[in-house]
Amino acid sequence: MPPAQNPVAAKVITTFQQKGGSGKSTITINLAAVAGQNNPPATPEDPCPVVAAGIDRQGSLEDWSARVPEDRLPFDYVVTKGKLGEIPDLVKDPDVSRIFVDTPGFMETDPDAPLDADPLGSGPTAQAMEEVLEHTDLALVPLTPEWLTHRPAEFSIERVLKPRNVKFLVVINMWDSGNDRDFKELNELRKWCTDRGYPYASQAIRRYKIHSKAPKDGLTVIQYPESGTALRAREDFYKLALTIEQAI
Ligand SMILES: Nc1ncnc2c1ncn2[C@@H]1O[C@H](COP(=O)(O)OP(=O)(O)OP(=O)(O)O)[C@@H](O)[C@H]1O
Ligand SMILES: [Mg+2]
Structure with a gap:
């Protein structure tokens, strides 16, 4: 029997938010x-069906992935460094089913441009973003309790995603559940979304120190210890992953 082929194009999930550090x-x-843990390769020799791709010239994805020991990394990663053509090729690759794309924060290239002008501009990073957005099935827009992320989230949605008809979901990140026991802050963030008609993932990602230490420690949530806050930190991503699978 011939090897099973992936009958549909890979789905592309892109994180997108103008504001850095969100x-x-x-x-x-x-x-x-x-996703990689849930979709392991058929045999250890087969390629991973899940790919993480960075178009970010800063290379955070590469730096982080490179620190996770090879035998513990459940996905392949590709860093395009802005080179065009790699994402479309991955989408067509029959071995690939999910592509998670990390994008850099971006600036409005021309502050004097008219209000309705395309804010991505036309430089090499803009072209790379354009290509990714063209292939994106779902964009995730992080929104944090920090007020400074709100306007850029709205800007990313209204000026970039909506004009391109890219489906999106707001992901509330860095929710400080320990200090927001009455959910006041979380409810305000949710209201911010509903006021604008933006769909949001019901599972917020809580703020935990383990997340900020993870890149240096070469960990992803699936390698977190199975107890205490680490378990809760990881639970948020498991739930978010389910929401995403339903949305695409
Ligand atoms: N839920 C969280 N809990 C704790 N720390 C977090 C959480 N999410 C992100 N961080 C930390 O916040 C910082 C910024 O996060 P990250 O690098 O993922 O943002 P970014 O949007 O990719 O930034 P950039 O636009 O600069 O690439 C990092 O130090 C990260 O570890
Ligand atoms: Mg980044």
């Missing part, structure tokens, strides 16, 4: 890890 890389790598 959690794009953290969300990308951990979702790729959960």
Whole structure:
């Protein structure tokens, strides 16, 4: 019998938010890890069906993935460094089923451009983002309690995603559940979304120190210890992964 072929094109999930530091890389790598754990290669010699891709010139994805010991990394990773053509090729690859793309924060290239002008501009990074968005099945827009992420989230949605008809989901990240026991802050963030008609993932990603230490320690959530806060930190990503599978 011939080897089973993937009958449908790979689904592309892209984290996208103008504001730096909102959690794009953290969300990308951990979702790729959960998806990879759930979709292991048929044999150890086969390629991973899950790929994490970074178009980020900063290379956070590469730096992080490289620190996770090879035998513990449940996905393949590709860093395009802005080179065009690699993402479309991956989408067509019959061995690949999910591609999680990390994008860099971006600036409005021309502050004097008219209000309705395309904010991505036309430079090499813009072209790389354009290509990714063209192939994106679902964009994840991180929103954090920090007020400074709100306007850029709205900007990313209204000025970039909606004009391109890219389906999106807001992901509330860095929710400080320990200090927000009455859910006031979380409910405000949810209201911020509903006021604008933005769908959001019901599972917020809580703020835990283990997440911020993970890149240096070469860990993704699937390697976190099975107890205490680490378990809760990882639970958030498992639940988010389920929501995403239902949305795509
Ligand atoms: N839920 C969380 N809990 C604790 N720390 C977090 C959480 N999410 C992200 N961080 C930390 O916040 C910082 C910024 O996150 P990250 O690098 O993922 O953001 P980014 O959007 O990719 O930034 P950039 O646009 O600069 O690439 C990192 O130190 C990361 O470890
Ligand atoms: Mg990043």
